[in-house]
Amino acid sequence: MKVRVGVNGFGTIGKRIASAITLFPEFSLEGIVKRTPDYAAFQAASKGFKIYAPTNDDAAKLEEAGVKVAGTIEDLLNRVDVIVDATPGGTGAKYKPLYEKHGVRAVYQGGEKPDVARVSFSSLCNYREAFDAESVRVVSCNTTGLLRIICTLQEHFGVRKVRATIVRRAADPKEVKRGPVNAIVLNPPKLPSHHARDVNTVLPWLDIWTSALVVPTTLMHVHSLYIVLETAPSREKIVKALREAPRIMLVQSGTTGIKSTAELVEAAREVRHRYDIPELVVFEDSIHTDKGELVLTQAVHQESIVVPENIDALKAMFRLEEDPGKAIRDTDNRLGLTKTLW
């Protein structure tokens, strides 16, 4: 019996999750919910995805534009075991009563408040906590990036304290109405930023402060991390642990010429669909350690990094795989995560 999945929302995240679900034999993608008749709707139809509309009005507009509609979201909810909510931040909470009315489980994204779901989720940290959950919230792209490195280091060396500055991309590549164009924006001005609290939804015990700045670029976020470990491993040991960790890609700058998000994305364009980089990219040359303290720089592809975690969340909720390591390895293999871009 396949787990029947619907995806509500077909934006940056939703369209990636929908495509990803089709790669896993344990899931069947029953359909996606799309409001606006636009190029993304045409592409969804062209891929053979069944398209549902939020309302009958939306359905009429889609049909008018030539997009075949299979029904409304309520029709989709009657056909699925679980819905992945990939609607804009805060919208998932509004849909929650509808999902519950239909007795459908839900995976929410990090744009929702933590109380939308029973558990905030990040595969490398708390896979098992999602077992049998009616609802799970996959934390945001930046929080996912932070948690991947933190939980990997925690497993090997223990983590006592994290101080992180998040340099955020201003807009996704497709967005034409966002800025800044020429500024560095404190977002938020008041510190610590909410990213620290979001990490604490998964790791409540962690001493973490975060600061966030928005800058005029679209490609990726970059994190500057200062971490105090519980032990004092050598640089070699840290590099080895990260190299062998799932879902992390170490990139050397000196030997590859990749020392920016632009060069990283240029390399990904050659080998990746949509140039997605769902791996957390840690710049190997940046890793420096002394007396149990560690500094490093990492890059987060905001459009795709949470896709593997969404797949894992589905696996955990339905206990399709109880071993986190096996679940993660399988997800990574099917999604094509690798250790280099060549």
Next chain:
Amino acid sequence: MKVRVGVNGFGTIGKRIASAITLFPEFSLEGIVKRTPDYAAFQAASKGFKIYAPTNDDAAKLEEAGVKVAGTIEDLLNRVDVIVDATPGGTGAKYKPLYEKHGVRAVYQGGEKPDVARVSFSSLCNYREAFDAESVRVVSCNTTGLLRIICTLQEHFGVRKVRATIVRRAADPKEVKRGPVNAIVLNPPKLPSHHARDVNTVLPWLDIWTSALVVPTTLMHVHSLYIVLETAPSREKIVKALREAPRIMLVQSGTTGIKSTAELVEAAREVRHRYDIPELVVFEDSIHTDKGELVLTQAVHQESIVVPENIDALKAMFRLEEDPGKAIRDTDNRLGLTKTLW
């Protein structure tokens, strides 16, 4: 007897220092050295500055373009007690033998290696170390910004450790050949960045790591700082110390709407020549402290922040004022540094 000063280089920094010198009765600006016949040369002439050329060839080209030339740099060196070298990074070291041949003291900029001068200088930290020095190096804009906050905090609370991420503007506003346009660049990829070593040229005892990223903006640098103090003052005490410190401007975001470099510069355009902000701007809302640890965000106007320190360096080298506090207050008053932009 006035101290006779020349300025070699009339770029972003040189033109500001030349203008600044004319505001101080203890100095006479004997002339500036300019190579290229361009709008900046016409403006220098229009201000009544005597223009010297690096070589006779350059002089001929300037004259050809209609710029009156008073002689070559050697003629200027024969007329001054001290030269402020504001040539491009690394060029000052090449001029050094010429300055020495003419028995002229020199102030270098932070683009030179520390060994170019006897002392690396930042007014709030080590004013007295420049007394009677033949040569002084005023540290770079980012290092000046770091040292202003560190030495202010050191004076009041003691500073044990600094972890700083520097988000650098890609180019100055006038530059048309630099990037990045759409990327975050690790500059350098290897950590800690040289900024930490540069801070250590002034404060050798300090435990400091820095990380630096270049982003597509021209207005200002922004620093994200995590500082461990020797004591555990309240937030109110820290805010008070910074509010009363010279050369630092505290800016509230919530009450003023200034939460980015763009809004800061927009406010400065209303009240400042060239919209210069030689103050270090600390975003007050960002100041957060717990158990002697402090996080804050600050902005550095790369074009003008080192101007007051250059003036102070001249004062210290010639012992025109032996009290650092008095020297700094006088510099700030004459240059028009303030505590708000209204």
